[in-house]
Amino acid sequence: MGISLALLVLIIIALVMNKASQFFLPHKVFFILTWMIYALAFKMLGVSVHALQLTNMAPNHLLTGFPTIDLLGIYPSWEGLVSQLIFVVIVLIVTFRQGEE
Structure with missing residues (x-):
């Protein structure tokens, strides 16, 4: 049934x-x-890195004066922002390569 x-x-x-x-x-x-x-994925990456930093499982190098944007998963640390920047670069490379084909 x-x-x-x-x-x-x-x-x-x-x-x-x-x-x-x-x-x-x-x-x-x-x-x-x-x-x-x-x-x-961008937000999850930022939140995950931030969670690892809060639990002292990842280093935390803060950027003074940089805003926290919870909605986008952006937190003022070098590790989180660099990982998100690398993700954006990978997405752009994949997108442009698919456009060429």
Whole structure:
């Protein structure tokens, strides 16, 4: 009974997605979702480095006068900001290389 119901739900979802794909471009949706995942990874990286610093598992070299932006996962330390900068550079390199192909 449970498997039959799950299959029925999957079939209904597939039919709805098939009909809905005629009204919007899936590539635009995936483009937006990709950048949302990049933003989430950026924040998670900053929060993770900050958590390691708070528990004294990673060094903490603070930047005086630099703001803390919790919403974006930006904290005033060299380690967190450098790791996020490296992430942004990697994302940009991957994005530009995909654009060339």
